[in-house]
Amino acid sequence: MKMLKTLVLVFGVVLATLSLASCTDTDGYSLDRSEFGIVTVKPHGDHAFYLQLDDYTTLWPVNQGTPPSDEYRALAYFTLLSDSIPGYSHAVKVLGLDPILTKTISPDLGEANDSIYGTDPVRLHENSVWSKDGVWIEDGYLNINFITFFGGREKHYLNLIPKTNANNPYAFEFRHHAYNDPEMSEQEGLVAFKLIGLPSTNGETVKLKITYLSYEGEQIIEVDYMSRD
Numbered sequence: 001m002k003m004l005k006t007l008v009l010v011f012g013v014v015l016a017t018l019s020l021a022s023c024t025d026t027d028g029y030s031l032d033r034s035e036f037g038i039v040t041v042k043p044h045g046d047h048a049f050y051l052q053l054d055d056y057t058t059l060w061p062v063n064q065g066t067p068p069s070d071e072y073r074a075l076a077y078f079t080l081l082s083d084s085i086p087g088y089s090h091a092v093k094v095l096g097l098d099p100i101l102t103k104t105i106s107p108d109l110g111e112a113n114d115s116i117y118g119t120d121p122v123r124l125h126e127n128s129v130w131s132k133d134g135v136w137i138e139d140g141y142l143n144i145n146f147i148t149f150f151g152g153r154e155k156h157y158l159n160l161i162p163k164t165n166a167n168n169p170y171a172f173e174f175r176h177h178a179y180n181d182p183e184m185s186e187q188e189g190l191v192a193f194k195l196i197g198l199p200s201t202n203g204e205t206v207k208l209k210i211t212y213l214s215y216e217g218e219q220i221i222e223v224d225y226m227s228r229d
Contacts (some may be wrong), residue, residue: 034095038130038190039076040139041097043067050088051076052139060088073100073141073192101191102141105172106159117159118177121213122148124221125188135210135221140228141192142208144174148189151182160193163211169199170225174212201227 039051039059049067051059062081077095085091109116125134125145134145142160150156156178163171195208208225211218 034077034079036075036077038100038138038143039074040071040141041068041074041076042071043069051078051092051094053089054138057090058088059090059092060085061094062091063093065094072102073143074098075100101158101189102194103159103191104194104196106161108162108164110164113161113164113173113175116177117161117173117175118157118179119213120148120156120176120178121215122146122174122176123214124212130190133221135223137195137208137223137225140196141194142210142223143190143192144210145188145190146176147186148176148178149181149183149185150187151184154179154181156181158191160210163209166209168209170206171209172211174210176213195225198227200229201225203229 037053039053041049042052043049044067047067048064049061051061053059059076059078061078075098077097078092079095081091081093083090106117123146125147128134128145130136130143130145136143148156156176158177159175161173161175162169163173203226205224205226207222209220209222211220213219
């Protein structure tokens, strides 16, 4: 949960959206100009990595560091250096990577779901700078920008689980366990779930349905989903 707490602090300060257009105008590139966005950090062989900005845009860091053993989502700060280098959309200089809590789908534990995954409420960030309603799918990840109360005494537990008895492979529950952490301050956080193992949509767009408990009761949000076959 350390990554989540780090991101909560970051989001309290950083509230802007990425605009690649601003860096490809007639003024050219500037080493004094920095951008940021949510990316997937992806290993490339044993000694390198690249950044997937969205479903179509890839960034090659010229200042390579140690590649991760597994890919993860992160808030990336970078400077654009060029357009279209071989195999990638842009070359960039990475100024910083703040990891986002990145998880896979957790198993449905039936009657144990409430005790293991929790029943504490959250609200989706309706004014999220990243997406309307704070929920979106990008690069094969379901991303959730949420708000809840933190006390700083206990680690919170966030999970995406299949909807019990839903008879729908695209129905899930977003679960939050606060472990009785005191409700001292309302803060923003972000978590990404890798959507693997779902049935193919065969080129069609379906609705991914996410049930969650808000402060007003049970809610359902739907997001367009097409599998990456």
